[in-house]
Amino acid sequence: MTEQNQQTVDTNEGTKPTVAEDATWQRNVIEKLATAALTEQKTARRWSTFFKGLTFTYLLILLLMLLGVFGDEKKTFDEHTALIEINGVIQAGGEVTADAVMASLNDAYESKGTKGIILRINSPGGSPVQAGIINDEIRRQKKLHPKIPVYAVVEDICASGGYYIAAAADKIYVDKASIVGSIGVLMDGYGFTEAMKKVGVERRLMTAGENKAMLDPFSPVNPKHQELAQAMLDEIHEQFKTVVRQGRGSRLKETPETFSGLFWSGEQSIKIGLADAVGSADYVAREVIKQEEIVDFTYQDDLASRIAKRIGASVSTAIGEVISRQLVDSGEIRLR
Numbered sequence: 001m002t003e004q005n006q007q008t009v010d011t012n013e014g015t016k017p018t019v020a021e022d023a024t025w026q027r028n029v030i031e032k033l034a035t036a037a038l039t040e041q042k043t044a045r046r047w048s049t050f051f052k053g054l055t056f057t058y059l060l061i062l063l064l065m066l067l068g069v070f071g072d073e074k075k076t077f078d079e080h081t082a083l084i085e086i087n088g089v090i091q092a093g094g095e096v097t098a099d100a101v102m103a104s105l106n107d108a109y110e111s112k113g114t115k116g117i118i119l120r121i122n123s124p125g126g127s128p129v130q131a132g133i134i135n136d137e138i139r140r141q142k143k144l145h146p147k148i149p150v151y152a153v154v155e156d157i158c159a160s161g162g163y164y165i166a167a168a169a170d171k172i173y174v175d176k177a178s179i180v181g182s183i184g185v186l187m188d189g190y191g192f193t194e195a196m197k198k199v200g201v202e203r204r205l206m207t208a209g210e211n212k213a214m215l216d217p218f219s220p221v222n223p224k225h226q227e228l229a230q231a232m233l234d235e236i237h238e239q240f241k242t243v244v245r246q247g248r249g250s251r252l253k254e255t256p257e258t259f260s261g262l263f264w265s266g267e268q269s270i271k272i273g274l275a276d277a278v279g280s281a282d283y284v285a286r287e288v289i290k291q292e293e294i295v296d297f298t299y300q301d302d303l304a305s306r307i308a309k310r311i312g313a314s315v316s317t318a319i320g321e322v323i324s325r326q327l328v329d330s331g332e333i334r335l336r
Contacts, residue, residue: 090126125160184261
């Protein structure tokens with residue numbers, strides 16, 4: 001081998017890494033891979049911690065809302081007209097309840113800026129008990145706050161129990177086409193005795209107490225029970241008439257039809273003294289109370305109550321199926 005060739009071989013052999021250099025290179029690659037893996041894991045943990053914290057914060061806020069921590073502060077307003085909506089059927093646990101309206105009234109009266117209260121009514125009626133409680137509370141509050149007038153403003157309908165409430169107001173305003181009146185009491189149910197005969201069903205009923213099965217829809221009508229039920233309806237009707245007479249006073253142009261259960265248009269109700277004038281909530285606030293700013297004090301369920309109602313809906317449905325028969329048996333009294 002020539003000297004030049006020998007030199008070339010030596011040069012080529014010199015470029016090959018040694019065993020030590022090869023191990024160092026492999027170690028560096030492994031370290032870099034390990035470092036990258038650790039970095040990735042740390043990043044993943046940080047994001048995981050962030051999202052867990054975010055979820056925890058959300059659940060904490062939700063829990064505080066359920067416990068009623070937020071939204072309990074009393075709001076203060078400048079001088080204004082207080083508005084309370086009475087919208088829907090009046091019944092315990094229903095769209096309009098005595099507890100909700102009473103809470104609204106308390107808030108409206110406690111607000112220092114309240115110069116007048118409007119009860120905006122759109123109700124076909126409902127429970128005489130709930131309507132009676134609301135009527136009593138309005139009259140009680142009026143005695144405590146004689147300088148704050150209360151006006152009822154009727155929208156589409158103010159019938160029966162709705163009018164029971166309106167009668168407590170200082171004045172009643174209506175639209176020309178509103179439906180007003182239906183001052184009466186009813187108890188309805190069904191009778192299945194003839195249908196049972198046709199299908200060959202025999203009613204077997206045992207009671208302890210001679211009147212326990214009163215108005216049982218699967219038994220023939222008992223004249224004594226019918227008489228007792230009618231006496232109770234008449235008594236409640238008299239209570240209703242007394243409330244209307246007290247509320248309307250000399251403005252009421254009473255006729256035999258006034259308390260017959262009939263209803264009238266808003267325009268006609270003014271002529272017979274069931275209402276005072278035509279006017280909307282805005283009109284009453286602006287022209288009568290002289291406070292155009294309207295603040296809504298209508299009671300709203302808090303988040304906890306709404307969730308509880310949704311959770312309880314399925315339970316109440318099952319319970320309702322159990323007690324519905326009892327309601328049918330005994331009848332349900334309504335102002336309608």
